[in-house]
Amino acid sequence: MRKIVVFVEKIQTAVNAFxxxxxxxxxxxILLQTFTRYVVFYSLPWSEELSRYLxxxxxxxxxxxxxxxKLMIRIDLIDSxxxxxxxxxxxxxxxxxxxxxxVMFFVSTFDLIKIGKFQTSAAMRIPMHxxxxxxxxxxxxxxxxxxxxxxxxxxxxxx
Numbered sequence: 001m002r003k004i005v006v007f008v009e010k011i012q013t014a015v016n017a018f019x020x021x022x023x024x025x026x027x028x029x030i031l032l033q034t035f036t037r038y039v040v041f042y043s044l045p046w047s048e049e050l051s052r053y054l055x056x057x058x059x060x061x062x063x064x065x066x067x068x069x070k071l072m073i074r075i076d077l078i079d080s081x082x083x084x085x086x087x088x089x090x091x092x093x094x095x096x097x098x099x100x101x102x103v104m105f106f107v108s109t110f111d112l113i114k115i116g117k118f119q120t121s122a123a124m125r126i127p128m129h130x131x132x133x134x135x136x137x138x139x140x141x142x143x144x145x146x147x148x149x150x151x152x153x154x155x156x157x158x159x
Contacts, residue, residue, distance in 0.1 A: 001151070008144060012068060015061050015141065022061075026054040046123040053121070053131055060138030063102075064145040072098065088153070095150040102146055106139035 033047035066072055074094070079087055109132060116129035 005148060008148060011141065012065055012145075016065060019058050019062055019065075022054050022058045026051050026058070029054070049121055049123040053126075056131075057134045057138075060135050061141070063138055064141035067098065067102075067142055067145040067149060070149075088156075091153055092150065095146055095153060099143060099146040099150060102139055102143040106136065106143050109133075109136040109139060 029047050029051045033044050033051075037043050072094075078090070082090060112132040113129045113136065116127065116132040119128040120126060121128060121131070
C-alpha cells in the first residue's frame with residue numbers, strides 16, 4: 001500500500017508542476033490577447049478558446065490534489081455537532097459519494113472521447129478527443145485519490 005501512495009504522490013507532484021505551467025500559459029495568452037486588442041487593435045481569434053481549454057485542464061487535473069489535501073466542499077457545522085465516531089462514519093460516507101461521482105464522470109468521458117474523434121475545435125482546429133482525454137485523466141486521478149483516502153480513513157480508528 002505504501003508503494004502505491006508514494007507512486008500517486010509522485011504523479012501528483014508532476015500534475016502540480018503541469019498545472020503551474022498551464023496557469024502560466026493561460027496568463028500569457030490572456031495578456032497577449034489584451035495587448036493585441038487594446039494596443040494593436042486586433043483581436044486574436046484563438047486566444048479565448050485556448051484560455052478556456054487551459055482553464056478546464058487546470059481544474060480537471062487539480063481535482064485529485066483537492067481530494068488528497070481535503071479541500072473538497074463540506075459543511076463545518078455538521079462536523080462540529082457530530083461525535084468522533086459519527087464523524088468517522090460520516091467521512092467514509094462522504095468519500096463514498098466522492099468516489100461515485102468521480103467514477104461516473106470518469107466513465108462518461110469515454111463517450112466524449114468517441115464523439116471527439118469526429119470533431120475539431122472551432123478556432124484552433126485541435127481534435128476534441130485530445131481535449132476530452134484531459135477530462136479522463138483528471139477524473140481518473142481523482143478516483144484514485146479518493147480510493148486512497150477511503151482506504152486510509154477506513155484503516156484509521158475512530159477516536
